[in-house]
Amino acid sequence: MPFIRTYLIISSIYTLMKEKFPGVYLIDRKLATHNKTPGYRVYGEKTVKKKGKEYRMWDPHRSKVAAALAKGMKTFPISPGSSVLYLGASSGTTASHIADIAETVYCVEFSKRMMRELLPVCDRKQNMIPILADARHPWEYSNTIANADVLIQDVAQPDQAGILLNNYDTFKFKHALLSIKARSINSAKDPKKVFKAEKKKLTQKFEILEQLSLEPYEEDHMLLNLKAK
Ligand SMILES: C[S@@+](CC[C@H](N)C(=O)[O-])C[C@H]1O[C@@H](n2cnc3c(N)ncnc32)[C@H](O)[C@@H]1O
Structure with a gap:
């Protein structure tokens, strides 16, 4: 038993930790964010304490943004001062990690x-602002949002590029992470053709910095890392 105790002490001292992007950490090569609400977990995620700070492990099987990071996304547009508009926040799994990094998440x-x-997640993580609205109608929430530098979109709708472009016309964000689910656009068409058609709609207003297939975390999903032209 003393051997196991010594092993546990040594391994906790030598846990490898690195900041991959501002606010995004790798702990033993796994993604994590610094928990702004220590002791509070959102979806049963593991937490780790390092030098008096608590980190929430960010599961790429539960989050498309984490999946894109795990697949080697080279640039990440969100940093501690960012104001993020998140379309399709669902119960807040990914949005809560983004809230650990950014200043505000709508x-x-x-x-x-x-x-x-x-709602209970936003109650605890107070930089998450809940908005009950349809992402296809940005005018429903334009008055609630002071400004947005980055858009994250993850809505299973047939016109995913169109929704992003509509929101761009209203909010003029500089960067976007768009998750495209091929089957929601056309379940009969080859996903490669669906991705190509969506990208074409975006290229007039956006430069595609990166495109990442989210397999094996998500089937027939692509994440586009976009920069406004
Ligand atoms: C795949 S889930 C999002 C998961 C979430 N991004 C995460 O990683 O934690 C898609 C969500 O988008 C929402 N959604 C779909 N169409 C929408 C729309 N037009 N406006 C707002 N939300 C929408 C759905 O209700 C659902 O909760």
Whole structure:
């Protein structure tokens, strides 16, 4: 037993930790964010304490942004001062990690059932602002949002590029992370053709910095890292 104790002490001292992007950490090569609400967990995620700070492990199987980071996304547009507009916040799994990194996260969700799960999360993580609205109608929430530098969009809708472009016309964000689910756009069409058509719609207003397939974390999903032209 003394051997196991010594092993545990040594391994906790030598846990490898690195800041991959401002506010995004790798702890033993796994993604994590610094928990702004220590002791509070959102979806049963593991937490780790390092030098008096608590970190929430960020699961790429539960979050498309984490999946893109795990797949080697080279640039990350969100930093501690960012104001983020999050379309399709659901119960706040990914949005809560973004809230650990950014200054403010405006969480748009149109399902009342998901909003009921999101509200207690926003109550604890006070830089998450819940907005019950349809992402296809940005005018419904334009008055609530002071400004947005980055958009994250993860809505299973047929016109995913169109929704992003509509929101861009209203908020003029500089960067966007767009998760495209091919089957929501056209379940009969080859996903490669669906991705190509969505990208084409975006290129007039956005430069595509990176495109990442989210497999094996998500099937037939792509994440586009976009910069406004
Ligand atoms: C795949 S889930 C999002 C998961 C979330 N991004 C995460 O990683 O924690 C998609 C969410 O988008 C919401 N949604 C779909 N269409 C929407 C719309 N037009 N406006 C707002 N929310 C929408 C759904 O209700 C659902 O909660």
